[in-house]
Amino acid sequence: MIDPFGRKITYLRVSVTDRCDFRCTYCMAEDMTFLPKQELLTLEELDRLCSAFVAKGVRRLRITGGEPLVRRNVISLFHGLGRHLATGALDELTLTTNGSQLARYAKDLKQAGVRRINVSLDTLDPDKFAQVTRWGRLGQVLDGIEAALAEGLKVKINTVALRGVNEDEIADMLAWAHGRGMDMSLIETMPMGDSGTDRLAHYLPLSLVRASLSRRFTLGDSAYVTGGPSRYVNVAETGGRLGFITPLTHNFCDSCNRVRLTCTGTLFMCLGQEDSAELRPILRATQDDTALAQAIDAAIARKPRGHDFVIDRRQSGPSIARHMSVTGG
Ligand code: SAM
Ligand code: SF4
Numbered sequence: 001m002i003d004p005f006g007r008k009i010t011y012l013r014v015s016v017t018d019r020c021d022f023r024c025t026y027c028m029a030e031d032m033t034f035l036p037k038q039e040l041l042t043l044e045e046l047d048r049l050c051s052a053f054v055a056k057g058v059r060r061l062r063i064t065g066g067e068p069l070v071r072r073n074v075i076s077l078f079h080g081l082g083r084h085l086a087t088g089a090l091d092e093l094t095l096t097t098n099g100s101q102l103a104r105y106a107k108d109l110k111q112a113g114v115r116r117i118n119v120s121l122d123t124l125d126p127d128k129f130a131q132v133t134r135w136g137r138l139g140q141v142l143d144g145i146e147a148a149l150a151e152g153l154k155v156k157i158n159t160v161a162l163r164g165v166n167e168d169e170i171a172d173m174l175a176w177a178h179g180r181g182m183d184m185s186l187i188e189t190m191p192m193g194d195s196g197t198d199r200l201a202h203y204l205p206l207s208l209v210r211a212s213l214s215r216r217f218t219l220g221d222s223a224y225v226t227g228g229p230s231r232y233v234n235v236a237e238t239g240g241r242l243g244f245i246t247p248l249t250h251n252f253c254d255s256c257n258r259v260r261l262t263c264t265g266t267l268f269m270c271l272g273q274e275d276s277a278e279l280r281p282i283l284r285a286t287q288d289d290t291a292l293a294q295a296i297d298a299a300i301a302r303k304p305r306g307h308d309f310v311i312d313r314r315q316s317g318p319s320i321a322r323h324m325s326v327t328g329g
Helices: 043-055 074-087 102-112 126-133 138-150 170-179 206-213 280-285 290-300
Strands: 011-015 060-064 092-097 116-120 154-160 183-187 219-221 231-235 240-245 258-261 266-268 276-278
Touching: 011 043, 043 060, 043 074, 043 258, 043 280, 043 290, 060 074, 074 092, 074 102, 092 102, 102 116, 102 138, 116 138, 126 138, 138 154, 154 170, 170 183, 170 206, 170 240, 206 240, 276 280, 276 290, 280 290
Parallel strands: 011 060, 011 258, 060 092, 092 116, 116 154, 154 183, 183 240
Antiparallel strands: 219 231, 231 240, 258 266, 266 276
């Protein structure tokens, strides 16, 4: 699949549920309304749709949400999709998780063929953790991370940089993550979906974080690429890697190789644009995947050049109305 700007589409991120056991302040409101269950694709439909993308050349699948590991029987989806690793059609099956259920599922994930996971963690302070996630408990996530490491999974810590919340902790978190053999990526807050909080108040440009980290660490540019949007630096003191995901201050669209599928079968060709393609009706209309393949081609042909996120200084509401938990971050 090649889009109109010559970019090869090899990466699909799939949200398998919009539900979550946390309520992170930057992500969703505490009284978030979730989709009616019947709108969700079944696990069988998700498998069929992902497999159609694999057949069209997708080499990496990332399962996300909401919290993917709260979807009932989600492990069966991992096992099913793992067959594409075995045939060599897929290079990587991975997931992004808040870590709360990892202690339970790390072993199953490994058995299904998962080798690398991203765990989102914004602070190592139990009280701050409870504030940011509203419903989460830090101990449970740390246990989950340990379980994943014990299974031999490679773990990357994803941390949203939040002014006045974790900005003074990022250097220590970096030392902790690298000390445990985990890479780390920092993320800027993106204006997506109403979260019931003023995101602008916590917006922290990563250029500032980088400058402040440079006072303690020697950061050298790295050519490392994972196919994700992170730009990496090597940290001389720890020997680890640090990624920066900066949708607002740095444009990563030129090298974009991905599309996103929601848990209802809507394909978004760009995280920051509204245009989409509804694949669920086609999926349900026929068991024949030809129409599906055609719909995927038609959607890729409409992939836009890039996004235009702005955190508006006068108006702190979302610039994209849908939540990250629907599209899959
Ligand atoms: N629940 C899983 C988790 O938290 O890892 C997967 C889904 S979550 C939506 C994926 C990532 O998006 C997380 O790393 C989270 O921190 C990030 N995220 C959510 N809302 C965001 C926002 N408004 N701006 C930046 N990152 C956001
Ligand atoms: Fe849940 Fe992840 Fe959103 Fe936090 S960021 S509320 S863990 S989906």
